[in-house]
Amino acid sequence: MDQQSNRQPQAFPEPGIDDFGATLAKHGLTLTRASSRALQINVGLLCDLACRHCHLEAGPSRHEVMTRETMAEVIAYAGRARFEQIDITGGAPELVPHIEWLLTELAPLAPRVLFRTNLSALGRPESRALVEVLRQQRCVIVASFPSCNTGQAESQRGIDYMGKGVATLKMLNQLGFGVDGNNLELDLVVNPTGAFLPPAQCQTEQKFRQDLLRKHGIVFSHLYTFANVPLGRFRHWLESSGNLENYLKKLAGSFNPATVQGLMCRSLVSVSWDGYLFDCDFNLAIGQPLEGRKRHVAEMAGHPPIGIPIPTGDYCYACTAGSGFT
């Protein structure tokens, strides 16, 4: 199946919002690839949730998942190219057949393997074997958990999310994830539950630590805050709710030139569920391939060349607002 069939249109700048490339030029900057340190693998768009901020529009009705054959090509590439970090994402990777095999094969190929979860899918009884693989392979679990407030969390991720999310975090704590001294990392990712910027990361981490411990006895390793990216389902919501222009203005108004050097697209290679290469998950979402041409992971000998330009759009303001997308 051709991934292009599910592409959404390129996000063009809204009237009154400076083109991202022009903003870079105004600051004497260009966006080009640096040394590639991380391999991100998007194993599919199938998900048990249909979160309203999802830039990939993943959900239960999406059936695109990585085949075992493509997984083997990705594993071979990770062996050829060698990255400092491998990052498994989706959709809900838990729902993808052969995910345990993929993790087991990838784990020896990089010092650090991340597994991104919405918590709901990882808490299902069917995921117990996967959780055991994550524990055995000492993968870092990166869990989306938008708010300690039930109403706000469920407005983003769907009804009944909070109970499942909390139960899964408790289960992971019981297995040692996020608990000091176990070397099993459990990180939280917090996206704002609407058209506003994320709070300061260090203060949010402190507050989530207090709230989760006080309310549920839950602990975690680190917390990261990210702005919602105006693509996919979130962009549709911004448009229909009349928030798009103000949100883009807010992101563009918070442009911080100091973030450009460290943007993840400079050091990450993103592979789509069907094995094609992109500079980041957001360029993957709109179908802007690495180096401007569709190239399969099986064709890649090693890291992409340093210095090649990275395609941009107005959504790039989400990664350069404030302290940036770390």
Add this chain to the structure above:
Amino acid sequence: MTTSYYEPQDLERFAEIGKDAPELARKFFDYYGAVFAEGELTGREKALIALAVAHAIQCPYCIDAYTTSCLEKGSNLGEMTEAVHVANAIRGGASLVHGIQMRKAAEKLSL
């Protein structure tokens, strides 16, 4: 004449209040900035207080501004709603406690 005394976009024009009295405006905005800087209270806590006060004084501009500010500083809707209840309790309590004046006045006039 506008159809409403309050226009949301007027909030963005707040700085124009300095046009004909710049020195007074500068002193106010310097003070305002200093009040909301991190101090013994965090910026998040100060935004929650501002949200509660905004409801007590019923300023729609302030409610708009500090709802956004509270969300962007990491407060959730439960905390923000509790802050509004604090404003309401103080407002309501302040009215109610003046009932003692009423009772004293009535006692003085009554057999």
